Amino acid sequence: MSTKVENQKGWLFVLPVVLLVAFNAVIPLMTVVNYSVQETFGNNEFFFEGVTWFEQVLHSERFHQALGRQLLFTGIILLIEVPLGVAIALAMPRKGIWVSVCLVLMAMPLLIPWNVVGAMWNIFALPDIGLLGRMLNNMGIDYNFTRGPIAAWATLVAMDVWHWTSLVVLLAYAGLSAIPDAYYQAARIDGASAWAVFRHIQLPKMKRVLTIAILLRFMDSFMIYTEPFVLTGGGPGNSTTLLSIDLVKLALGQFDLGPAAAMSLIYFLIVLLISWLFYTLMTRDEAT
Amino acid sequence: MSRIRLEALRHSYLARPSSDADYALRRLDLEWRDGGAYALLGPSGCGKTTLLNIISGLLRPTEGRVLFGDEDVTGATPDARNIAQVFQFPVVYDTMSVYDNLAFPLRNRRLPPAQIDSRVREIAAMLDLEAMLGQRAANLTADGKQKISLGRGLVRSDVNVIMFDEPLTVIDPHLKWVLRSKLKELHQRTGRTMIYVTHDQTEALTFADEVVVMHEGQVVQAGTPVELFERPRHTFVGYFIGSPGMNLLACELEGDLARLNGHRIAYDGAIRADAQPASGARLEIGIRPEFVRFARREEAGLPVRVLRAVDAGRFRVVDVAFGDGDGAQPLKLLVPEGGAIPAGDAQVVFEPTRTHLYVDGWIAT
Numbered sequence: 306m307s308t309k310v311e312n313q314k315g316w317l318f319v320l321p322v323v324l325l326v327a328f329n330a331v332i333p334l335m336t337v338v339n340y341s342v343q344e345t346f347g348n349n350e351f352f353f354e355g356v357t358w359f360e361q362v363l364h365s366e367r368f369h370q371a372l373g374r375q376l377l378f379t380g381i382i383l384l385i386e387v388p389l390g391v392a393i394a395l396a397m398p399r400k401g402i403w404v405s406v407c408l409v410l411m412a413m414p415l416l417i418p419w420n421v422v423g424a425m426w427n428i429f430a431l432p433d434i435g436l437l438g439r440m441l442n443n444m445g446i447d448y449n450f451t452r453g454p455i456a457a458w459a460t461l462v463a464m465d466v467w468h469w470t471s472l473v474v475l476l477a478y479a480g481l482s483a484i485p486d487a488y489y490q491a492a493r494i495d496g497a498s499a500w501a502v503f504r505h506i507q508l509p510k511m512k513r514v515l516t517i518a519i520l521l522r523f524m525d526s527f528m529i530y531t532e533p534f535v536l537t538g539g540g541p542g543n544s545t546t547l548l549s550i551d552l553v554k555l556a557l558g559q560f561d562l563g564p565a566a567a568m569s570l571i572y573f574l575i576v577l578l579i580s581w582l583f584y585t586l587m588t589r590d591e592a593t
Numbered sequence: 594m595s596r597i598r599l600e601a602l603r604h605s606y607l608a609r610p611s612s613d614a615d616y617a618l619r620r621l622d623l624e625w626r627d628g629g630a631y632a633l634l635g636p637s638g639c640g641k642t643t644l645l646n647i648i649s650g651l652l653r654p655t656e657g658r659v660l661f662g663d664e665d666v667t668g669a670t671p672d673a674r675n676i677a678q679v680f681q682f683p684v685v686y687d688t689m690s691v692y693d694n695l696a697f698p699l700r701n702r703r704l705p706p707a708q709i710d711s712r713v714r715e716i717a718a719m720l721d722l723e724a725m726l727g728q729r730a731a732n733l734t735a736d737g738k739q740k741i742s743l744g745r746g747l748v749r750s751d752v753n754v755i756m757f758d759e760p761l762t763v764i765d766p767h768l769k770w771v772l773r774s775k776l777k778e779l780h781q782r783t784g785r786t787m788i789y790v791t792h793d794q795t796e797a798l799t800f801a802d803e804v805v806v807m808h809e810g811q812v813v814q815a816g817t818p819v820e821l822f823e824r825p826r827h828t829f830v831g832y833f834i835g836s837p838g839m840n841l842l843a844c845e846l847e848g849d850l851a852r853l854n855g856h857r858i859a860y861d862g863a864i865r866a867d868a869q870p871a872s873g874a875r876l877e878i879g880i881r882p883e884f885v886r887f888a889r890r891e892e893a894g895l896p897v898r899v900l901r902a903v904d905a906g907r908f909r910v911v912d913v914a915f916g917d918g919d920g921a922q923p924l925k926l927l928v929p930e931g932g933a934i935p936a937g938d939a940q941v942v943f944e945p946t947r948t949h950l951y952v953d954g955w956i957a958t
Contacts, residue, residue, distance in 0.1 A: 487680040490651050495745060496672035496701040505686045505697075 340566035358567035368568065370543070371551040372575075378458075378547060379526045382465045386522055387515070389466070390473025394481055395507070397474070408478075411471045419468075423535025426464040430536075450537065454544035457537050461545055464532055469525070473518045480514035481507060516587040520580060527576055548572055595662030595753055597625040597648065597786070602657035604643055610655065617643045619810040621657070625754070625788065630780045632801035633790045636833070640810040641790045645756050648788070650674045661753055672701075677746025677755045681762045683738030687731040691722055694730045695744045702749075716748045719779060736768045743776075747783065754786040761796065773799060794834050806830050822881070823947065828954045831879050837910055837925045840885065841877045841951070846870070851878050851950060854916050856895050859945040862958030870952040877951040882910065884947035885926035887939055894940030897924060902934050909934065913941065 341358055343351040362368050397407045414422070432438035432449045441448040450460040484506065492502045530549040533539065539546035539554070546554070552572065556565035604618040613619055618640045625631060633641050646652040647659060650671040659667045666674050686694050692713060699709045717723045720740045725733065730741055739760055746755045757776075761769045777800060780787050789800050797804050798818040805815040806829070813827040814820075825831040825839060832838030844851040844858070851858045858878060870876060888894030897913040898921075909928045914921045926941060928934055950957045 485682065487682060487684050490649075490671070490678065491680065491684040491742070491745075493651070493671045494649065494676065494678050495698040497697070498701070501697075501701065505688060509686075509688045 337566045337569050340562050341570055342563075344563050354563060358563045359571065362564055362568045362571060367551065368571075371546055371548050374544075374546065375527060375548040378461070378465075378529075379523060381462055382469070382526050383519065383522055385462070385466050386470045386473050387519060390470050390518065391477045391511070391515070393470070393474045394477035395503070397478055399482070408475070411474050411478075414468050414471050415475075417468075419531035420535050422464065422468050423532040426460065426467075426532070427536050430460050452541055454541060457541060457545050461533055461536060464536060465526065465529070468532070469522060473515075473522065476514040476518040477511055480511035484510045512587070516584070519587070520583055523583060524576060524580060527579070595664075596627045597754060598658075598660040599623045599644075599648070600658045600660065602644075602647065602654050602659070604640075604647060604652065604654045604656075616655075616810055618647075618654070621812055623805065623812060623815065625786060627786055628784045629786055630777070630800060630802045631786075631788045632797035632804045633788060633807060634792065634794060634797040634804055634833075635807035636792055639807045641792075641807055642758060644807070645678070645758055645788065645790050648754070649676050649678050649756055675749070675751045675753050677749065677752050679739065679742045679746065679755070679757045679760045681759045683735055683742050683763070685730040685733070685738045685741050687729075689730055690726065691717075691728055691730050691733070691741060692726040694741050695722075695726075695748055698745050698749055712748045712750070716744050719747070719782065720744050720775070735763045736765070736772055739764060739772065740775075743779075747779070747785075752785060754788060757787065757789045757791075759791050760789075761791075761793075769796075776800060794836075798834075806833065808833075824949065824956070825879065826956050828877060828879060828951050831881070835881055835883075837882050839879045839881050840924050840926075841879050842915065842922050842924065844876050844878045844950075846876060851876070853878065853895065854920070858895070858943060858948065860948045860950045860958065861946050864950065864952075864957045868952055868955070868957040870957065875953050877954075878943075879949045879951050879956075880943050880947060882925040882927045884944035885924065885941050886944075887926070887928070887933075887935060888942045892940070892942060894942040897939055897941050899934065899936060899939055902928070913939070 342354055342356070344354045344357075345351050393411075398404055417425075427435075429435045430437045430450050432442055432451075438448060438450075447453075448456050450456040488506050488510075489502065492506060497505070528549055529547060530553070533545055533547055534550060534553075537545045539550040549572075552565060552568055555561050555568060599621055602618060602621040602623075603616055605616045607615050610616055621644070633644065635641050643652065647654050650666070650669055650673070653668065657667075658665055661674065671678075686697060689697065695713045695716060696709050699712060704712075713726075714723070717726055720743065722737070722740055722744065725737065730738065733741070743755070743757075743760075746752060761772060764772060773796065776787070776789075779785075787800075789797065791797050798821075802817065803815060804818055804821055806813050806821065806827075808827065808829040814825065814830045816826075821830055821834050825834070828839070828841055831841065842853055844853045846852070847857065849859075849863065851860055860878060864870075895915060897915045900912040900914055902909045902911045907930055909930070909932075911926050911928055911934055913924050913926065915924050916922055924941070
């Protein structure tokens with residue numbers, strides 16, 4: 306006989322979370338898994354197909370190109386937004402009335418709904434009536450983001466940088482604010498140059514928040530949909546068809562549920578894998 | 594290396610200071626001898642750190658001058674002044690090894706690598722850090738990190754003064770003692786001027802040859818530990834230093850004697866010409882508990898009531914009350930181990946050469 310008191314009431318407290326996670330994550334995901342291994346011709350008839358769709362997606366030229374574009378886009382915006390965000394955070398005032406002014410200005414783009422950002426930039430960049438488009442064309446630059454792939458990419462990148470650099474700025478600024486004055490004082494006494502202060506004090510102390518910033522920016526940019534959808538719709542041609550746009554075309558445009566479900570899962574696993582890689586690499590030497 | 598002089602220093606953190614209360618430092622003239630071991634002692638908020646930051650150049654004083662030798666450095670930056678400072682919380686460069694941390698100030702000053710190497714090894718040996726030179730500084734314990742902070746000051750041969758801003762705050766009690774002895778030893782070996790800021794009298798009195806006591810933005814006394822103990826210039830020094838602190842009893846004057854409730858008490862010395870009390874001035878008799886004792890049988894003393902005695906190891910601290918009712922004033926005295934403590938009413942005697950008269954807080958003799 307066990308003398309342990311059996312108290313099963315604990316399960317009741319866990320139940321809400323179990324239900325929540327089940328309904329918003331596990332069950333929808335399982336539905337996708339279900340679709341990804343079956344074929345349907347409508348009428349709610351399904352035929353088991355095994356890993357056919359996965360093979361098809363993984364071998365499709367279209368998926369490779371979308372993935373390539375996606376990696377390129379994420380790579381470009383990370384390379385711009387992280388250094389730029391850190392630079393802006395370093396340039397921001399540390400005390401006084403301007404702190405609030407800067408913080409509010411920085412937070413502004415983050416508060417605008419994503420499709421509004423897309424619409425704003427669409428109108429802003431229109432070659433005939435948009436301020437940016439008109440100006441560039443008047444300066445003699447042949448700019449039309451609905452026709453030229455390079456112009457479309459440039460606009461897309463500029464929009465994302467405008468929209469999301471603030472996030473990096475705010476995180477980096479928080480990291481900088483947490484550095485005690487004594488470090489700066491010690492550095493001045495040690496005769497450290499501005500670069501040495503950045504390299505040996507500010508950067509190491511910002512490492513944690515920058516890890517978060519890079520992870521967030523990676524995940525968000527890798528899954529970006531709304532803004533490019535509103536701005537270019539994936540065009541011209543397929544030049545700005547990123548993974549999520551391609552997925553929606555496949556799932557809702559062509560209604561290929563099986564391949565779309567398989568692609569969703571592959572997409573999900575890629576995000577998970579790269580996030581894990583980033584995180585492991587960046588926190589590697591913190592274990593001790 | 595040179596002597597440091599502070600002339601007519603005042604500092605306020607406000608843009609337009611109007612009254613004395615706006616000043617974190619109120620008029621200060623001080624001189625620090627080359628090679629001295631000083632302690633700057635005072636409670637939190639008395640202006641110690643402000644003074645330290647003015648000497649190091651992290652702050653520019655509102656008024657007055659800072660001189661290193663004969664050179665006016667009031668406007669000079671910290672690295673131009675050749676000073677070193679150890680902060681309350683250890684500051685190390687986390688990403689660097691212990692070796693690189695120690696070499697950092699020298700590399701910034703572009704010394705030849707061979708010279709850097711020999712300096713770093715010499716200082717590491719002094720601080721017992723040799724075995725850890727290759728380790729990452731971030732992985733050291735608090736006392737190890739504090740040693741690195743100190744080491745970064747010691748490696749430079751051109752340092753005028755090393756300043757410590759409550760450096761033992763985050764150190765474990767049993768290591769405080771070790772590190773404090775180390776500091777004392779380093780002072781003797783290097784002969785550098787050291788200024789040690791603390792609010793802990795034990796730290797100040799064990800480290801320093803001369804202790805500077807600050808209170809409300811001014812220096813109330815600078816002297817050897819013995820001077821501070823035997824002849825506090827200000828009542829603040831009296832009760833801030835010593836445990837328990839000095840007894841202070843309100844009194845009146847009657848000729849060369851002080852009168853406490855009709856009882857006459859002799860005090861040490863005669864009132865200075867410049868310290869004659871104005872009418873309405875606050876007069877107090879100050880006497881340390883060490884110099885108060887119970888009267889012998891035939892002796893006449895001050896009548897007191899014994900309240901309680903607390904054992905403090907080699908002696909007992911006895912609380913007594915002098916006077917009656919609302920006018921009763923507390924008084925403490927020390928009775929050596931084994932000494933008798935009367936119960937109820939008793940009489941106490943003050944050692945006359947250790948009894949001082951204070952006018953408005955300042956010693957009058």
